[in-house]
Amino acid sequence: MSDLAIEILSKATAVAPAAEVFITQSENTPVIFEANRLKGIQNKEGRTIALRILKDGRVGFASSNKLDNLDWLVQTAVETSQFGAPADYNLAVQSTFPTVDSYDPGVEQINLSQMVETGQQMINYLLAHTPELVCDAHLNRHKSTVIVVNSEGLTASYTRSAFSLDVEGTLISGTDMLFVGDGENSCHPIVDTQRILESIRLQLERSKTLTTTKSDKMPVIFSPNGVASALVSPLFAAFNGKLVLEGASPLEGKLGLAMFDEKIELYDDATVPFRPSSSPFDDEGTPCQCLSLIKDCAPQNFLYDLKTAAQAQKKSTGHGIRGGGLPVPSAKAFVFRCGKTSPDDMIADIKEGLFIEQVMGATQGNILGGDFSGNILLGYKIQNGRLVGRVKDTMVFGNVYELLKNATAIGSDGRWVGSNFFAPSFYFPALSVSSK
């Protein structure tokens, strides 16, 4: 693959003064269970080759996955450069990358039969607890390689392994549908499934009774999943250096100004060992880092790629991420620092309120302004310090910046949710709740 990258680079530098080649190669092997039964086994190979050139003051871009048509790639990059955006930045120079472990050969050694067995055991465990549950499970074995080379002399590559396990269960009673589920992912093989199973068992136990809540402002606890589903999207956008530069982030001009609760600390950390979200460098060859975002009540830094950094007269923070086209600033892995309060102590502290595990639709409003509103897909009522049953037909409404001004407590129970977010539970004094 590096030979291919160098071959394309030499073709490109023959026609443009500056060029960069980005190649990814990946293999995914999902094992899929549907309705409690093994349904399918897949093997997916994928490849992307992207070429960026800076020519006559403009940027040209082409991508392809064809190995036999490298000339098309170069010609198309030249063609698009005639109409491209101004080349108002330089490509990355070679620098020292942090050591970020992301490959465990043990993942490749997991065979399909082991994956099938793990999936079936997890489903069997949940069915033993709740025989009417209908479970889907998804296990995936992953390996990928990323290469960046450019005309500044940069040559960089890394290989990542990853393994993920996700289980969802549906329980139907009359027209009521209960959805429970949890998952985990890592660059290591996941051998211990107990945390996931225990988490789903607890969701089933806590949902046994259905109850109602009033429409009012009330104290709420968001579990790590709840934080991910309701509160994170606005922050992903707000710390994006491009939105800051455009004045479309509410954090623009607020670096160092107090606007968050002092207990809240947030980092974007791409260097946590053996996390699928970690890497030594970003998609344009800038070193990755652990960047402080919220500390001492104030925003500390924003996320930049090369282009946006040059426009804002900053340095790239190693957040140039590609989603098929040119890199744009994007979070690698948001990590909230854990607090000291256990979720049980939070629950015990509330006379009447909600414990929210999953909000549906919260990312679909005006996230730039920080507003969120959604339906509680999984959540429980708290009464006199105890969870007393599941609530439904209930919506929450709030603004992330209003909420994060004042947190009553932050949980000691931090964990990864999905691949790029780590959070503990958050306890807030008041949130608007509307219920039927």
Place this chain on the structure above:
Amino acid sequence: MPQIDDIARQLASKFSVCGADYIEAHFEDRVASHITYRGKNLEGLGKSASIGGNIRALINGGWGFVSFNSFDNLDNQIKIALEGARLAGNNPSIRLADIPKAIAKIDSTCKDNPVQIPLKQKKELLEGYNAIMWQKPQLQTSIIVYGDSCKKSMFVNSSGSLILQERCDVTLNIAAVASDGNQIQQASISVGSLGEFSAIQQLDEQIKEIAERASELLAAPQAKGGEHTVILDPVLAGVFVHEAFGHLSEADFIYENDKMRELMVLGKQFGRPELNIVDGALIPGLRGSYQYDDEGTPASKTYLIKDGILTSRLHSRETAAKMNEKPTGNARAVDYRHAPIVRMTNTYIEPGESSFEEMLSEIKDGIYARNWYGGTTSMEMFTFSAGEAYSIKNGKIGHLLRPVVLSGNVFQTLQNIDAIGNDLEMNQGGGCGKGNQYPLPVSNGSPHIRLQKCLIGGK
């Protein structure tokens, strides 16, 4: 893609002797271009080309699937697919509904391949739109995302079907973001077509409107949370029917779950007798239109709800066989990297008899919700969000409100549609996501509809 034609034909002969209960392959060759503006500046512009294929085999009820970019060693890919299917196979009762063998070549319906339109012409159009937005002084930034593609695909299976299809696609999303120094509000428009570039031309008026609305929203109050009488405009009602009912009609959520099958039994009353909901790829010229789905099943037009009664649902060959119903041609994959699953195509509520004015005149206190940010569903519960909202007082549209998120329970909400307009419109700007497959081109639509007791999140 001449080589792919050859490869597919060679595969057909191998399929007949490979020992699978069923086996199929997809190949595709796609070119695309994209242009993005952020604020006044061009952000990115590029072209891409991709080629790939997949093989899917069924043995003893287990599916093996491989996808790849390289066609060098297809014998080995078949072998891996067969191994996966054998290992997964545990249920000999699974079968596929019969469909006719199909030999077809279907050309793109659009006049000019949008990818071939000169970049200069595309840029001029988008820059014109951007200039319209920047006439508004309170505009903080603008975001324009344009994309087009042309895809040639080939399908071949062990029953002797061989289908070549070509389709093009165009999408344009434009957002205006306004700020008054404290707050940020946005308004947006999404349009698309089955490759016709003209669908995104002549939008000056709509674009002026979103720039104006974004700044007006800065001063707009928030709706009060709780249950309201709501009128949805055709765009938002289209999102509503897609989220609230469309996904629940997808048989893969139902076929293996006995409780779901009881809940979704055909003949069940879901709405008032005036309610008719349709899905169909056979309706021509829309982004969800095609002649054959990704299992080679002919497309159809399916009444999901007829006269308020559940009459049919959307099927793949496997779900149709399991439920003893007819395959509807709704097995779709977003690209060669994925196996086909049951998806919607063009989904809409058929027009009724009410005029918008009649609906409005009967509301003393309510909300008129228009346009969309998005929507999602958990089957029973769904949420969908409006891009703008207005208060309704004593039969008249009042002041602008902040965008609202609406939510409901499908088993109650469809019954609560108490008026259906006579003004059906289809929206083609959306992409549907399911099972990591996003964005699948679909369209949805509706006339204006009125909902009683709709739950809205708010202060």
